[in-house]
Amino acid sequence: MRNVERYPVEGPNALWQMYKTVSRVKAVKNFICIQFTRYCPSLPVKNWVYRNLLGMKVGSHTAFALMVMVDVFFPERIKVGNNTIIGYNTTILTHEYLIREYRLGEVVIGSGVMIGANTTILPGVTIGDGAVVAAGSVVHKDVEPGAFVGGNPIHTITKEQQSK
Amino acid sequence: MRNVERYPVEGPNALWQMYKTVSRVKAVKNFICIQFTRYCPSLPVKNWVYRNLLGMKVGSHTAFALMVMVDVFFPERIKVGNNTIIGYNTTILTHEYLIREYRLGEVVIGSGVMIGANTTILPGVTIGDGAVVAAGSVVHKDVEPGAFVGGNPIHTITKEQQSK
Amino acid sequence: MRNVERYPVEGPNALWQMYKTVSRVKAVKNFICIQFTRYCPSLPVKNWVYRNLLGMKVGSHTAFALMVMVDVFFPERIKVGNNTIIGYNTTILTHEYLIREYRLGEVVIGSGVMIGANTTILPGVTIGDGAVVAAGSVVHKDVEPGAFVGGNPIHTITKEQQSK
Numbered sequence: 001m002r003n004v005e006r007y008p009v010e011g012p013n014a015l016w017q018m019y020k021t022v023s024r025v026k027a028v029k030n031f032i033c034i035q036f037t038r039y040c041p042s043l044p045v046k047n048w049v050y051r052n053l054l055g056m057k058v059g060s061h062t063a064f065a066l067m068v069m070v071d072v073f074f075p076e077r078i079k080v081g082n083n084t085i086i087g088y089n090t091t092i093l094t095h096e097y098l099i100r101e102y103r104l105g106e107v108v109i110g111s112g113v114m115i116g117a118n119t120t121i122l123p124g125v126t127i128g129d130g131a132v133v134a135a136g137s138v139v140h141k142d143v144e145p146g147a148f149v150g151g152n153p154i155h156t157i158t159k160e161q162q163s164k
Numbered sequence: 165m166r167n168v169e170r171y172p173v174e175g176p177n178a179l180w181q182m183y184k185t186v187s188r189v190k191a192v193k194n195f196i197c198i199q200f201t202r203y204c205p206s207l208p209v210k211n212w213v214y215r216n217l218l219g220m221k222v223g224s225h226t227a228f229a230l231m232v233m234v235d236v237f238f239p240e241r242i243k244v245g246n247n248t249i250i251g252y253n254t255t256i257l258t259h260e261y262l263i264r265e266y267r268l269g270e271v272v273i274g275s276g277v278m279i280g281a282n283t284t285i286l287p288g289v290t291i292g293d294g295a296v297v298a299a300g301s302v303v304h305k306d307v308e309p310g311a312f313v314g315g316n317p318i319h320t321i322t323k324e325q326q327s328k
Numbered sequence: 329m330r331n332v333e334r335y336p337v338e339g340p341n342a343l344w345q346m347y348k349t350v351s352r353v354k355a356v357k358n359f360i361c362i363q364f365t366r367y368c369p370s371l372p373v374k375n376w377v378y379r380n381l382l383g384m385k386v387g388s389h390t391a392f393a394l395m396v397m398v399d400v401f402f403p404e405r406i407k408v409g410n411n412t413i414i415g416y417n418t419t420i421l422t423h424e425y426l427i428r429e430y431r432l433g434e435v436v437i438g439s440g441v442m443i444g445a446n447t448t449i450l451p452g453v454t455i456g457d458g459a460v461v462a463a464g465s466v467v468h469k470d471v472e473p474g475a476f477v478g479g480n481p482i483h484t485i486t487k488e489q490q491s492k
Contacts, residue, residue, distance in 0.1 A: 012389035012391075012411055013389065013391055013411050013412075013413050014413075015371070015391035015393060015413045016371060016389045016390075016391040016411075018371075018391075024369065027369060028369060031367075031369070031394075039195075041188065041191060041192060041195070043179070043180060043182075061176035061177065061180045062180075063176075063177055063179035063180040063182075063261075065179060065261075066195075066236060069416075069417075072394060083176055083177050083180075083263065084177075085177050085178075085179045085261060085262065085263065088255070088257070089233075089255070091416065091417070091445060091446055093416070093445060093463075096444075097391075097393075097413060098413065098442055099411065099413065099440055099442060112263055114262055114263060116260075117255060117257060117284060118255055118284045118302075120445060120446045120463050120464045122463060134302070134304070134317075135257075135284050135286060135302055135304070136284045136302035136316050137316075138446075138462070138463055138464035138480075140462070140463070150317065151316055151317055152302075152316040152464050152465075152479055152480040153462075153478065153479055203359075205352065205355060205356060205359070207343070207344060207346075225340035225341060225344045226344075227340075227341055227343035227344045227346075227425075229343060229425075230359075230400060247340055247341050247344075247427065248341075249341050249342075249343045249425060249426065249427065252397075252419065252421070253397075253419070276427055278426055278427060280424075281419060281421060281448060282419055282448045282466075298466070298468070298481075299421075299448050299450060299466055299468070300448045300466035300480050301480075314481065315480055315481055316466075316480040
């Protein structure tokens, strides 16, 4: 359902062998940048780091709240449109490391989207323009433009909203 | 459903313009105090900070666990009664910043309440005396006194409990 | 349902009186070790700390992801098998401190298990060999070997999986 590429691994689980899939230097550099952005009080500075040091696509006026955690291994697979809000402590993942394989997938978040606090977004998911994701959601599948979704797992609360 | 005040904004989303709604100095001061309380091993010291530096109402013997995160912008809108337990890493929010408006709401938690770990409490919610909120819940509406609720979104598990 | 031992308390709630149940020195020592493991980039070093400084049982090639939070008071009640993956920021609790009692319970996680990111595992739960727990789950009851579970509260998605 989610749009992920799958890579088989031999031997122990993929997480145990993570440094065969991403260099230690990149992981540590990303981690330092991400920790900075989690706590940085300036939104424009955060976006500069996201774009220039982590390789993410981030549109204009898009606001990442306090403590947002982007994928530490492959943040460059995250794309966010314009004037979108990513709520407090949201986790955006683009990798999943499993026992016999690992999977990578882009996360694409449109423009004018609102993601509530403490949400988890899984690899390979697209969230359409103007969508609203309630706080605490687990986004395990695509969200239609304009839809209002929430819960764990997410379900559609309303299809299309005008008044928001 | 939740009891929130709504303030429209012009231009980019409300989070992008957050420092028009709360001063940078207040936000940074609150953040430092909250980080201290998240890790402080003494519950009475935490409560002193909550009451005197963050403006919260906190009753006697109320215990905030490790890593609890209170609202960084408007913690003074949080009121908690006596002998209540707020579980590990619970998030208590009193603001939500949306695209075209922001909303503020008090969070009122009664006495003898138990909030499980990793719970998210949204602005404008009242949790009645003696209520129990299961771990990992998203509290998006009021909880009746004595009720046992859980899940995301929360639903009532039992109405009234004596034996707890 | 969960396998926990219950200890009644007199006076204020059990969390307020926590240092009667666990020494301040142990709590602070555990906290420092756990903070180290949450951020440590080497999985073998993490496992050494878990086994030798926190008293956990951790099998070979078991991989704890970034930010995993094990119980700060009673980590020695956690047992994990071989070649298991514990996802990003998973919380594993072995205690719950309530108003009139506190409860302790072992968490036993088998071999070849995959726990998704941001999962909360409650005290007294057993997760069988080869089980898969989706991201963001709240594990409030046992999980059968080989089962695929998810949601909050968890429900079974598929009973037994071969192909994973």
